[in-house]
Amino acid sequence: MSTPISEEYQRELSRLVIKTGQMLLQHGAESQMVGSLCCRLGEALGLDSVEVSLSASSMVVTTLVNDYCITTARRCPDRGINMHIVSEVQQVVVDAENNAIDVAEVRKRLHSIEPYKHNRWLVVFMIGLSCASFCRLAGGDWLLFGWTFLASSVGMFVRQEIAQRHFNPLMNFGVTSFVTTLIAAQAEIYEIGNHPFLAMASSVLMLVPGFPLINSVSDMVKGYVNMGIARWVFASLLSLATCIGIIAATTLLGVWGWV
Amino acid sequence: MDILIALANDMFFAAIPAIGFAMVFNVPPKYLAYCALGGALGHGLRMLLLTQGGMQVEWATFTAASSVGLVGVYWSQKLNVPPKVFTVAAMIPMVPGVYVYKAMIAIVEINHRGFSLEIWKIFAENFIKGTSIIAALAIGLAMPSLLFYRRKPLI
Numbered sequence: 001m002s003t004p005i006s007e008e009y010q011r012e013l014s015r016l017v018i019k020t021g022q023m024l025l026q027h028g029a030e031s032q033m034v035g036s037l038c039c040r041l042g043e044a045l046g047l048d049s050v051e052v053s054l055s056a057s058s059m060v061v062t063t064l065v066n067d068y069c070i071t072t073a074r075r076c077p078d079r080g081i082n083m084h085i086v087s088e089v090q091q092v093v094v095d096a097e098n099n100a101i102d103v104a105e106v107r108k109r110l111h112s113i114e115p116y117k118h119n120r121w122l123v124v125f126m127i128g129l130s131c132a133s134f135c136r137l138a139g140g141d142w143l144l145f146g147w148t149f150l151a152s153s154v155g156m157f158v159r160q161e162i163a164q165r166h167f168n169p170l171m172n173f174g175v176t177s178f179v180t181t182l183i184a185a186q187a188e189i190y191e192i193g194n195h196p197f198l199a200m201a202s203s204v205l206m207l208v209p210g211f212p213l214i215n216s217v218s219d220m221v222k223g224y225v226n227m228g229i230a231r232w233v234f235a236s237l238l239s240l241a242t243c244i245g246i247i248a249a250t251t252l253l254g255v256w257g258w259v
Numbered sequence: 260m261d262i263l264i265a266l267a268n269d270m271f272f273a274a275i276p277a278i279g280f281a282m283v284f285n286v287p288p289k290y291l292a293y294c295a296l297g298g299a300l301g302h303g304l305r306m307l308l309l310t311q312g313g314m315q316v317e318w319a320t321f322t323a324a325s326s327v328g329l330v331g332v333y334w335s336q337k338l339n340v341p342p343k344v345f346t347v348a349a350m351i352p353m354v355p356g357v358y359v360y361k362a363m364i365a366i367v368e369i370n371h372r373g374f375s376l377e378i379w380k381i382f383a384e385n386f387i388k389g390t391s392i393i394a395a396l397a398i399g400l401a402m403p404s405l406l407f408y409r410r411k412p413l414i
Contacts, residue, residue, distance in 0.1 A: 083343070
């Protein structure tokens with residue numbers, strides 16, 4: 001570095017670097033990506049090096065310039081998976097690397113990212129259709145297809161309503177699977193379709209935490225074992241909550257089929 | 260001919276959940292088509308390997324996931340977005356949800372009814388099957404960065 005970086009400036013850069021990491025971690029990016037994008041942004045903006053330490057609910061970043069360190073920590077409560085934010089943040093880092101934007105512009109862009117939201121009714125419709133497709137793939141007929149569509153659309157609506165009121169996700173998954181199974185199990189009671197159990201099995205598949213599970217394994221493979229374990233445990237808790245909802249509903253209705 | 264119709268059916272019904280879950284993951288609309296394509300490709304390939312190739316489900320899943328992972332790298336460099344934007348949603352139709360739930364429900368049942376070898380067997384089999392398929396999915400997706408992009412970032 002030809003021009004020495006002032007302490008105030010280094011502090012500003014550290015804030016931007018940790019903001020990048022925080023946004024990525026909160027919206028479901030895998031750990032290696034969080035670490036490498038923080039380092040890339042820091043180095044692109046003129047820091048000597050950036051060290052990142054991740055844990056399940058917070059992160060610590062140390063930036064180094066001319067043997068002078070600044071360390072800062074942030075809490076990173078989960079905000080739900082949002083690939084739009086992840087790709088926007090990546091874009092900012094790439095632009096900073098290509099010297100297309102300066103520090104003020106990086107700051108402005110990081111703070112102005114608004115999460116994109118799909119129309120909620122469209123999501124309800126598509127998730128209903130998705131679970132119905134799972135039923136179809138498993139060999140269900142069109143009657144079951146329709147029944148699964150109904151059960152999981154209603155389930156998705158319930159899930160959105162509960163999420164909007166900021167309930168704990170574990171509770172949300174339990175209640176949603178309970179409602180979904182109550183509807184889907186009617187197929188078993190009235191013997192709708194060729195394999196009535198398929199409606200029950202497929203309609204709750206919308207609650208499988210697929211993204212956390214995949215992230216968990218890739219974190220562990222890439223050396224972030226603590227993050228991988230944390231994600232694995234949380235994904236398991238989500239599926240356990242779902243199963244408790246399922247069991248509550250099947251016990252209430254006296255339907256059996258899962259085990 | 261029959262196999263082609265079965266394949267088309269399989270790919271079509273795998274593309275729908277790929278889009279549906281991509282929307283839950285807030286993938287921007289312009290990338291949804293890639294998710295659908297990836298989902299159809301992955302699930303269709305796995306179905307072919309399972310029925311025609313007689314492969315074990317884990318290896319078929321791994322091969323399908325690596326293929327989608329590679330295609331995902333190509334798209335990601337073309338469109339300048341992280342590959343996971345398309346590839347994870349594309350994997351969702353292959354996630355072994357029923358195995359995961361059966362394993363969990365078996366645990367709760369052991370608590371309710373007491374231990375029996377029969378329920379324990381259901382737990383062990385489903386847990387191991389589910390975990391290996393998830394590992395196959397995740398490691399398959401990570402293959403490009405494990406093989407080709409070891410020292411440099413993808414985009």
